Amino acid sequence: MLKKDNVVVFPGTLDGLIESGLDAIEDVDYDKAVDVFGQAYHFDSENTRLLAPYAVALYETKDFEKAKEVATKLLHSGATDYLDAMELYLAISIQLQHYEEVEMTIEALLDEEIVPTDVIKKFNYLRDLNERLFNRYERADKEPVISHSIISINEFKEWTLEKQQGLLATYEQGSLKEEIINFLVAVVSDEEVPSVVITYALVLLSNANYEEPVLVRKFGQAKEVIPAELELPGHGSVTDAVIERMTELYEKDPSRLQMAIDAIKRYDVVAYPFKWDGFSIVEISDAYMEYIESMFSGEPMAVNELNSVIRSIDEQTDQ
Incomplete structure (x- = not known):
């Protein structure tokens, strides 16, 4: 006892x-x-x-x-x-x-x-x-952010990633003025801006309930969206379904499961709003399982469009 x-x-x-x-x-x-x-x-x-x-x-x-x-x-x-x-x-x-x-x-x-x-x-x-x-x-906190409320898109593109994100963070509080809205629209339409920053700007427009169509450019692709109608990254229906199936596949291996979830959510943020257009939940989850297993075994993944996209996103986030 x-x-x-x-x-x-x-x-x-x-x-x-x-x-x-x-x-x-x-x-x-x-x-x-x-x-x-x-x-x-x-x-x-x-x-x-x-x-x-x-x-x-x-x-x-x-x-x-x-x-x-x-x-x-x-x-x-x-x-x-x-x-x-x-x-x-x-x-x-x-x-x-x-x-x-x-x-x-x-x-x-x-x-x-x-x-x-x-x-x-x-x-x-x-x-x-x-x-x-x-x-x-951590390092982003140590780099000062210029306190301009708005700058030109060309000047913005010359900043470091941390500075760019820091400026957008100042727009999170309160309503967005028209000139800031226009600036964010320019950001999401410029493929020379880092993908994660484009995502950040698009989320700000979505949170502001911006209902005008905007043209998003990433990875050589262009897509017209209405920000107010977008699912936020990390919690969309496709993402949730893929994570649910990965949870089933890795039910007894929480370490691999967490690695898979991290990679899926990372993709969702970097590629947003393009998602995994044209692929089924099973195809996506199987590809991520192959990706995680390849990290342990060292065996290369099969060469196909989906695997190439997954590797490409992770290579970007490693930079």
């Missing part, structure tokens, strides 16, 4: 909670899993049966602070594969924006040759993702 806070837990009760939590994980009911595992964790926070699934459930429900606490215990428990536990710990740390810790940890693992050659690619992917996010969110 366990006793804590004057409460006695009878034999079998803790095991029942853990089994219920594992069933919830299998049913992809992470909220229930967090609730059940949380009860078990309260009474026995060192129980090695619950640490890994509890950390995964907390990650999925975006309680990253608690997830890191549990993942730290998992790492020190020695009860599971160390690299699997470390991969989960690093994924959580990236979500918490602990970028320097992630970089130093992966560097130490690689320098000490702890990571076998067959999984080095996975840790290099985490390292690259961490660096991209660090560049986007």
Whole structure:
């Protein structure tokens, strides 16, 4: 029997909670899993049966602070594969924006040759993702943004990506004046502007309920859209359907699933509003599964239009 806070837990009760939590994980009911595992964790926070699934459930429900606490215990428990536990710990740390810790940890693992050659690619992917996010969110804060409310599109194109995004961020509050609307329309129509900045400008027009048609140019393509009628990137019906199928395909592999979701959402942001026009949900999800597996195996993807687009988007985000 366990006793804590004057409460006695009878034999079998803790095991029942853990089994219920594992069933919830299998049913992809992470909220229930967090609730059940949380009860078990309260009474026995060192129980090695619950640490890994509890950390995964907390990650999925975006309680990253608690997830890191549990993942730290998992790492020190020695009860599971160390690299699997470390991969989960690093994924959580990236979500918490602990970028320097992630970089130093992966560097130490690689320098000490702890990571076998067959999984080095996975840790290099985490390292690259961490660096991209660090560049986007940390270094951008250190570069001053010119406080002009409006500039010419030609001057704007000479700025760094961080400066461009910083200026657009100043337009998020309040209603947009006509000259700013016109400037944003010019941004989305200019293919020389970085794709993610075009997406940002288009989202601002959508949020402003702009109902006039605009011509969006990306990747040598042009598409006329009405911003007010667009689904926002990252949450469109096609994106949600692809992620739902990837969740089914990688039901028992949360690490690969998270890598796939990150790649899908990255595509959705960079390519927006072009989406995956002309491809079915099955074709898209199968292509992303092939892409993720190729990262682990080193085997090249089949040469076709969809695979080329997926690789192209990821290469852009690596720059």
